[in-house]
Structure formats: C-alpha cells, structure tokens
Amino acid sequence: MAKAKKLTKGQARRIKANQAKKLRKQAEDIQWHDDELGLPEDGIVISRFGQHADIENQSNEVFRCNIRRGVESLVCGDRVMFRQGKSLEHSVSGVIEAVQERKSILSRPDVYDGLKPIAANISQIIIVTTVLPAFNPDIIDRYIVACEQTGIKPVILMNKSDLIDEELAEIVEEQLDIYRDIGYQVYYASSDSGQGIDELRTQLNQQISIFVGQSGVGKSTLVNTLMPELGLHTKEVSENSGLGQHTTTVARLYHFNQGGDLIDSPGIREFGLWHLSPEQVADGFIEFSDYLGTCKFRDCKHADDPGCALIEAVNQGKIHPERLSSYQRIVESLSSNTLTSRFKQ
Ligand SMILES: Nc1nc2c(ncn2[C@@H]2O[C@H](COP(=O)(O)OP(=O)(O)OP(=O)(O)O)[C@@H](O)[C@H]2O)c(=O)[nH]1
Numbered sequence: 108m109a110k111a112k113k114l115t116k117g118q119a120r121r122i123k124a125n126q127a128k129k130l131r132k133q134a135e136d137i138q139w140h141d142d143e144l145g146l147p148e149d150g151i152v153i154s155r156f157g158q159h160a161d162i163e164n165q166s167n168e169v170f171r172c173n174i175r176r177g178v179e180s181l182v183c184g185d186r187v188m189f190r191q192g193k194s195l196e197h198s199v200s201g202v203i204e205a206v207q208e209r210k211s212i213l214s215r216p217d218v219y220d221g222l223k224p225i226a227a228n229i230s231q232i233i234i235v236t237t238v239l240p241a242f243n244p245d246i247i248d249r250y251i252v253a254c255e256q257t258g259i260k261p262v263i264l265m266n267k268s269d270l271i272d273e274e275l276a277e278i279v280e281e282q283l284d285i286y287r288d289i290g291y292q293v294y295y296a297s298s299d300s301g302q303g304i305d306e307l308r309t310q311l312n313q314q315i316s317i318f319v320g321q322s323g324v325g326k327s328t329l330v331n332t333l334m335p336e337l338g339l340h341t342k343e344v345s346e347n348s349g350l351g352q353h354t355t356t357v358a359r360l361y362h363f364n365q366g367g368d369l370i371d372s373p374g375i376r377e378f379g380l381w382h383l384s385p386e387q388v389a390d391g392f393i394e395f396s397d398y399l400g401t402c403k404f405r406d407c408k409h410a411d412d413p414g415c416a417l418i419e420a421v422n423q424g425k426i427h428p429e430r431l432s433s434y435q436r437i438v439e440s441l442s443s444n445t446l447t448s449r450f451k452q
C-alpha cells in the first residue's frame with residue numbers, strides 16, 4: 108500500500124481555500140414560500156457574491172440572502188427590502204425582494220459587461236495623497252475627474268502629515284490651495300502622530316466613504332487607525348483559510364466606530380484610474396466649464412492652439428496654470444496609456 112504523503116503547508120492552504128470556496132457556492136438556492144418568510148424590512152448590502160448577498164438589518168444583524176429573480180445588479184451599499192426566513196435549517200436566512208433607488212453608483216470598465224457596477228450609495232470619495240513616495244497632482248486630478256463623472260463628492264486628504272517639515276509645509280499649502288480655491292475640501296492627517304484623525308472621523312460620520320489613492324500613501328494604515336478591529340479581522344481570516352481572499356477581493360461595507368461606513372476592496376481603491384476620453388477629462392476639471400466650447404477652434408486641444416479660451420483664462424488668473432498643465436499631461440498620457448495600463452489587471 109502506498110504510504111500517505113504529508114501535505115505541504117501550501118497544499119493544505121490551497122485545499123482549505125478550495126473548500127471555503129465550495130462552501131460559499133453551496134449557499135442554497137431556495138424557492139421561498141410566502142409563509143416561510145417574515146415581514147419585509149429594510150437592509151443594506153454588506154457584500155455580494157454570486158447569487159447571494161449578506162444583508163444587515165437595522166438592528167445590525169446580518170443575513171445571508173437569496174436574491175429574487177428580477178432584482179438586478181445588486182451591489183455592496185445597495186439599500187434593499189428583504190424578508191427573513193423562518194426556518195433555521197437552511198444555509199441561507201432570507202430573501203431580497205427589491206432594491207431601493209441608488210443615490211450614486213460606482214462602476215468599473217469590464218471586458219465583457221461594458222461598465223460593471225461595483226458599489227452603490229457612496230457619498231464621498233477620500234482621495235488620499237502624501238509627500239512620500241511623492242506628491243502627485245496628476246493622480247489627484249484623475250481621481251477628481253472620476254468623482255465628477257459619478258457625481259460623488261471628492262475630499263482631498265494630505266496623509267502622513269508628520270513628514271511635512273516647515274520647508275515642505277509652504278509648498279504643500281500652495282498645492283492644496285489650488286484645490287481649496289476650486290471649492291474642494293482638504294484635510295491633513297497622520298496615523299503616526301494622530302494629527303487630524305478626529306477631524307477625519309467627523310468628516311466620515313453619517314457618510315458612506317471610500318478611500319482611494321496610490322499604493323504607499325497610507326490607506327491601509329489609516330483604515331486600521333480608524334478601525335483597529337478590522338486589521339485584526341483581515342489578518343485572522345487570511346491566516347486560517349481562503350476566506351481572507353473573499354474579504355479582500357469582494358467589495359465590503361464596514362462601520363466606523365464613531366459613525367459612518369466604509370466600502371473597501373482592491374478594485375475600489377483603484378477606482379477611476381482607467382481610460383477616459385479627453386472630453387471626459389475636460390469636464391472633470393470643473394473650473395474649466397465656463398470656458399469649454401468658447402475656444403476659437405472647435406477641435407482646440409487647449410495646448411498651444413491660437414484663440415484657446417482656457418489659455419486666456421490662465422493668463423487672466425482665472426484658471427491655475429498647474430491645473431491646465433495637469434489636464435494636458437493627463438490627456439497626453441491617455442494616448443500613451445501609461446497611467447491606465449499600470450492599473451488595469
Ligand atoms: N510617517 C508616516 N508613515 C506612514 C503613515 N501612515 C502610513 N505610513 C507608512 O507608509 C507605508 C505605506 O502604508 P500603507 O498603509 O501600506 O499604504 P497603502 O496606501 O495602503 O498602500 P497599498 O496597500 O499598497 O495600497 C508604510 O510603511 C506605513 O508604515 C503616517 O501617518 N506617517
């Protein structure tokens with residue numbers, strides 16, 4: 108008889124991960140009868156996977172639910188009407204009957220589906236930026252363009268403020284003033300020194316927020332500072348099974364202790380860094396709106412074209428020159444596709 112081989116740690120982990128995946132798939136597809144269900148109640152989608160979704164009701168209880176046929180494109184953050192199942196025998200504990208109208212929708216381009224919704228009812232997008240690795244206004248402006256397209260309010264957060272010394276402070280303030288002058292809210296914060304964390308908590312209260320920003324700007328550290336229990340949770344889950352992957356790849360809604368919700372997933376963190384048309388980019392620079400369409404030539408590139416209304420506005424001090432340069436760099440990058448390809452995958 109062949110001797111049983113001992114599994115390596117990696118093999119064991121993979122088997123566990125597959126089992127967890129199977130279990131999730133096995134959530135039953137039940138045909139509910141009316142008398143098996145409780146009264147309709149309001150809930151919010153905490154996460155959506157396959158033909159099921161986890162719904163939290165107003166008493167903060169979570170129910171894994173089937174989705175009634177006809178309920179379309181349910182995503183994390185959706186407000187729903189659902190009914191609890193009375194039987195405890197099933198692996199599913201309710202059914203979603205209807206989705207309420209969305210206040211906003213975040214979508215990402217999908218090879219097969221065109222635009223694929225990923226999260227609903229987000230009320231603000233916290234664009235996290237910092238001075239280390241580098242302050243990158245082009246990326247901030249790209250995120251702002253994406254926010255303006257979805258109609259969700261952007262908030263700019265200068266993170267790792269502990270690294271800003273006196274000399275840097277002046278330059279940083281100058282940069283941030285550009286955004287303040289357009290009307291955007293700007294905050295400073297540091298997980299290291301604690302500066303600005305209370306103000307940030309106030310800003311998050313009563314809102315559904317997402318954090319976006321380049322790798323290394325300190326998003327995870329910030330989320331852990333605001334929600335220490337979440338850091339622990341993610342670690343535990345990813346250590347003992349493949350469920351960790353589930354929590355990180357699927358968009359999920361979390362509650363901040365002091366009020367407000369966070370929706371997070373890697374896909375959400377890269378929100379907005381995909382291909383845009385030059386027109387969409389121009390529309391996302393909201394201080395350009397009075398001048399767009401008034402250039403001498405209809406196909407004006409707003410670069411060095413004669414009679415360009417945007418260049419004229421810059422000369423008159425109505426548009427900040429750095430914003431016009433940033434616009435030009437973003438449009439250039441669209442043709443070379445350097446920004447988008449980095450975040451595609
Ligand atoms: N000085 C300082 N460093 C910080 C602060 N917050 C985070 N860092 C450091 O910055 C680095 C990156 O932080 P992360 O939280 O992993 O950054 P992230 O934006 O989540 O990065 P990705 O997970 O790659 O998207 C880490 O070495 C942190 O220790 C801060 O407030 N001050």
Ligand SMILES: [Zn+2]
Pocket residue numbers: 402407408409410412414415416417418
């Ligand atoms: Zn022009």
